[in-house]
Amino acid sequence: MSTSGVNNDSGLAALAAQTASQSTKKEDASERFLKLLVTQMQNQDPLNPMDNAQVTSQMAQISTVTGIDKLNDSVTALGAQMVSQQALQGAALIGRTVLLEGNKLHLNDERVAAAGFELSSAADSVKIEVLSPAGRVIDTIDLGAQPAGRGGFEWKPAANVSTDGATFRVVAKSGATTLSATPLTADLVNAVSTGGDGLTLELLFGGPVAYNKIKAFS
Incomplete structure (x- = not known):
């Protein structure tokens, strides 16, 4: 497993500076709006004052913008927290056997191979046919x-x-009807990584696989 070095101190400092800059911009925008509103009210025509509904509407607009900004910040923080939780959950899978x-x-x-299958409905008979790379049946499990x-x-x-390159197929029947069966291979988790596409597992034989492709683990 290869890892790349990351300077956490510089990364955190840059993130903090960016966050502070964004917060300052939002506060400055709100302050400018309030100053303009106060100035407008101070210089209004006494014989034709601003309508209360108009003032309320403008206040509501700035409140809406501020609320959306806060919501965006919350969603961003929640997303970062979820990625961290995924990484911790994925780390617990290292060394575990998974089915996909x-x-x-x-x-x-x-010299024992474990695997699995999923049946669409109950079967009267299920057989596993082990195949050579050429597709020849070399063993059958009833x-x-x-x-x-x-x-x-x-x-x-x-x-x-x-056993080099051995595969298998599932033959499931209910009476004379052949049933749908999905083969499941077993693999070992060597490492995990997180990115824009979520959690990825590095498998011993299958290479990188998205976490949502895993059917079960043990």
């Missing part, structure tokens, strides 16, 4: 009847079976 859409099989140190939703399985190949 895919049909690749990856063996662990004990899981029997399975309920709708997510399920899992493990595959331990025979000693003489080549």
